[in-house]
Amino acid sequence: MKNNFKQFNLEPYLLEAISELNFKEPTEIQTEVITNIQSNRDIIAQSKTGSGKTHAFLLPLLNQLGQNANNVQVVITAPSRELAEQLYQATIQLTKNAPWDIEVSRFIGGTDKNRQIESLQNSQPDVVIGTPGRLFDLIQSNELRTNSAYAMVVDEADMTLDLGFIEEVDKIASTLQSNSQLLVFSATIPQKLQPFLQKYMNQPIRIEIENKEVISDLIDNWLISTKSKERTEVIYNLLTIGNPYLVLIFANTKENVEKLANQLIDRGLNVGILHGGLDSRERRRVMREIHNLDYQFIVATDLAARGIDIEGVSHVINAEVPQDLSYFVHRVGRTGRNKLPGIAITLYSPGEEDEIQIIENMGISFEEKTIKNNEIVDAPEKRTERKRPAKPLEYDAEIAGLAKKSKKKVKPGYRRKIRSKRKELNKQKSRQKRKQNKRKK
Known part of the structure; x- marks a missing residue:
């Protein structure tokens, strides 16, 4: 059988939407997930960022939608407003050519709750997408009725756990019927997630797509020591050397994001800001402007590293080594997507060699660079020649x-x-x- 989306017997409107997205062949996770959802299996799926898992669950679930049901058929939770918005936009794109009206609603914190209640009193949407807190709030007040749903998706489950939303997700899952399908997608499956999985899942199939490389081989991974230089000056030089298409710059806290962004704006650069301290309306505006390419440079916290898809990122700069080193891979993975090359640059100060060594112990290699005569060149003196343990540091x-x-x-x-x-x-x-x-x- 030819390896294309027609093998899944999808509705013509979904195949049309896939064609508009220029999807030719299903990815590995799409083939695995779509087949098992169509077999009505509960699923725990692990895969790397950018593997196509969003469409892996949206396509088969939307394919099962009943016409003119006037009740909730699918519930999807996301741990952040941006991820919920991204899922909503993907669903709208897939359903826009449907021959009947498919009602898709998003419910996220920081939006007008009274307007959402008024809308729910008129009709119940076919597909519900939202953040756990707002969804459960509407369910608890009996405005949103999810007991009719045949499927529930928990997207980015480990991030949901980290942000403290698993209790709300648990309560939402408890409103579903016992034979409803539960689909959990996560980069990792922490031990603390196990009680939830055991409570609601019926003999789930585990799908784990092996990450063949820690970061894409399309990414040039550079390491630059700031030494005695002012960090903002180094970043400004990196941004103004050549003509990068779209640069995502990561800092560890919202305070550091604001400070760095304002320093770059003062130097005349067009900079967008993205962090969890922005209110919902402001965050939606910034995301819209980012997608419209109103900014060439975006300074963000790790909020943008997990799941949020910003197209066309040519460069990622780690202004700071991430506090949680597992986020290094998520950050760098924002570039080198859709078979396009990318450049990731990590800045480090004297005293941060141990953190760099731990990242290298994860199987990640760096090319050490420096800035000389307004060019990025190979560093003459390698960090590895000055300081490198003979073997990986032992756990203590x-x-x-x-x-x-x-x-x-x-x-x-x-x-x-x-x-x-x-x-x-x-x-x-x-x-x-x-x-x-x-x-x-």
Whole structure:
């Protein structure tokens, strides 16, 4: 059988929408997920960012929609407003050519709740997409009736757990019928998610698409030391060398995002700002302007690293090494998409070598660069020649505890304390090893 979307017996309007998106062949996760949803299986799916999982669940679920049902048929939860908006837009695109009216509604925090209640009193939508808090709020007040839904999707489940929304998702799932299909999509499956999965899923099939490379081989992954240079100056130089198409710059806190963005704006650059401190209306406006390419440069927190799809990102700059190092892959994965090349640049200061080493231990390699005569060139002196442990750092519970605390707001010198503690423990281990060798002799 030819490997295209016709093999799934999709409605003509869905095939038309796929053609408009220029999708030729289903991705690996799309083939696996669509087939199993059509077999009415509960699914736990893990796959990397950009694998096509959104359309993997939307296509088969929309294909099952009944006509003129006037009740909720599909419920989709997303942990952030931006992700919910993205899912909503994808669903609208797929259903716009349907021969009957498919009502798709989004319910997210920070929007007019009274207007949403008024709309629900007139009719119940076919597809409901929203953030867990607002969805459960409307369900609890009996305005939104989800007990008729034949399927529920929990998108970005690990992020939902991290942000503290799993309790609301649990309550939403409890309103569904026992034979409703539950589909969970997540980059990772943390242990704390297991009780929810065991409570609501009926012999789920696990789909895990192996990530063949940690980051795409289409991405040039560069590392630049700021040394004694002012970080904003380095970033400004990177943004003005050549002519990057669209640059996503990551900082660790909303305060740092605001500060860096304003410094770049003061230097005459066209910069957008995206972080969780913006109200709902402002965040929607910024996302709309980003998609309209009103900005060439966007400074963001990790809010933009998980799931949010910004097309055409040619460069990613890590203005700071992420506090949660697992976010490094998510950040860098914003570029090098749709078979287009990309460049990822990570800045680091003296004292952050250990964090870079941990990233390298994840299987990620860097090309070390520097800026010279307004050009990006190979660094003459490599960090690896100056400082690199002979082997990956061993796990130590005490060090891990200190490192975990260092991700929070701590007193100056805390990172130094971690390095000092690590050296002390390594010395102790060396002494113990020497004693053991002497005893053996």
